[in-house]
Amino acid sequence: MLSSLLALCVASTAFADDSAVVTYDGECVIRADIRSARDLRTLLAIAEEEFSHRIDLGEVDFRVKRARLAALTAAGIRFEMRVPDLAEVVRNERVRLATAAEGGIAGDASWFADFKTIAQINAKLDEWAIAHPSLVSSVTAGASLEGRVVRGIRISSAPMGANVPAVLFDAGQHAREWIGPMTAMFLANALIDGASSNARIARILSTCEIFILPSVNPDGYEHTWTTARLWRKNRRDNGNGTFGVDPNRNWGFQWGRGGASTDPASETYRGTAAFSEPETQSLRDFFYAHPNIVGHMDYHSYSQLVLWPWGYTTTAPLEAPAFDAIADRMRATILANGGQPYIAGQIATTLYIASGSIVDWVYGDRAITSLTIELRDTGT
Numbered sequence: 544m545l546s547s548l549l550a551l552c553v554a555s556t557a558f559a560d561d562s563a564v565v566t567y568d569g570e571c572v573i574r575a576d577i578r579s580a581r582d583l584r585t586l587l588a589i590a591e592e593e594f595s596h597r598i599d600l601g602e603v604d605f606r607v608k609r610a611r612l613a614a615l616t617a618a619g620i621r622f623e624m625r626v627p628d629l630a631e632v633v634r635n636e637r638v639r640l641a642t643a644a645e646g647g648i649a650g651d652a653s654w655f656a657d658f659k660t661i662a663q664i665n666a667k668l669d670e671w672a673i674a675h676p677s678l679v680s681s682v683t684a685g686a687s688l689e690g691r692v693v694r695g696i697r698i699s700s701a702p703m704g705a706n707v708p709a710v711l712f713d714a715g716q717h718a719r720e721w722i723g724p725m726t727a728m729f730l731a732n733a734l735i736d737g738a739s740s741n742a743r744i745a746r747i748l749s750t751c752e753i754f755i756l757p758s759v760n761p762d763g764y765e766h767t768w769t770t771a772r773l774w775r776k777n778r779r780d781n782g783n784g785t786f787g788v789d790p791n792r793n794w795g796f797q798w799g800r801g802g803a804s805t806d807p808a809s810e811t812y813r814g815t816a817a818f819s820e821p822e823t824q825s826l827r828d829f830f831y832a833h834p835n836i837v838g839h840m841d842y843h844s845y846s847q848l849v850l851w852p853w854g855y856t857t858t859a860p861l862e863a864p865a866f867d868a869i870a871d872r873m874r875a876t877i878l879a880n881g882g883q884p885y886i887a888g889q890i891a892t893t894l895y896i897a898s899g900s901i902v903d904w905v906y907g908d909r910a911i912t913s914l915t916i917e918l919r920d921t922g923t
């Protein structure tokens with residue numbers, strides 16, 4: 544009896560801690576110069592979490608308590624300060640967003656002036672579908688663990704059910720990467736505007752279907768707005784006081800290989816099995832339900848990279864030359880239009896080994912051309 548009561552107390556304490564607003568008091572973000580495996584071990588022991596997508600020798604960003612910086616110096620690790628007071632940055636953002644006006648009408652650029660909640664994103668999707676009934680229709684991709692419907696839109700002037708090629712853009716697998724959903728929404732806005740003002744876009748939309756799913760981990764996204772700004776995973780209760788499975792390590796192609804953690808506390812926890820999570824199951828089923836999808840893009844941040852499979856191995860895929868050509872053209876187009884330098888390459892050789900990612904499954908299981916973009920910035 545006592546032990547089960549104690550277990551209950553521990554469980555409820557863990558839950559209470561997890562639902563308390565995280566302030567990041569006393570924390571900072573540093574860019575460390577990792578010169579050896581020993582340096583890396585020291586940092587992983589001292590830091591709250593690694594903040595870069597790439598964990599290797601060289602420059603890596605970490606979230607660290609300022610009180611632990613002396614230990615880094617004592618260990619001879621060089622670092623530069625990137626964000627001296629993380630709590631202040633998170634607090635200021637929260638205040639700014641709380642006082643920001645609601646977004647404008649469809650097509651109004653001011654809607655994109657700042658980040659939007661999941662409710663605001665869904666309202667905008669509805670607004671587009673109502674304003675452009677012959678072009679935009681609502682689609683859903685199942686529901687999240689907490690029961691939120693994963694919402695999206697189909698943009699096409701081709702008749703519904705016409706067997707035309709489709710391209711799917713998704714964002715928000717990682718909850719804290721807020722620029723992803725906004726970029727997917729910006730793309731939707733550009734296509735909707737372009738349908739009536741740009742002959743090339745009008746032609747594409749009359750011969751293709753574009754699916755846009757701006758927030759495919761809505762529970763995690765909501766959690767970043769209400770509780771923990773830097774939450775990355777979904778909201779799975781792992782049953783041991785930790786929460787969250789990394790959706791982008793849970794996909795069922797070469798699941799459980801390198802670059803995915805078996806530790807439920809890890810930010811890259813792969814889950815108990817491939818497709819153990821409702822978010823990955825329902826997005827997988829969306830691909831099954833739309834066999835006309837021939838292209839796929841998955842948005843993340845940050846690092847400014849255009850990436851293609853494989854993530855689970857450094858071996859190049861058979862179609863590496865084609866991927867290389869597509870990714871390099873994207874890189875060049877981004878540079879020409881916004882002046883931002885991106886680097887293009889295979890995930891495992893450009894970023895790091897990562898198994899269970901969406902692009903590996905979409906390409907490996909469905910034979911669909913699939914890329915990931917790590918959006919701005921570079922951690923500056």
Ligand SMILES: [Zn+2]
Nearest residue numbers: 717720843844
């Ligand atoms: Zn990500």
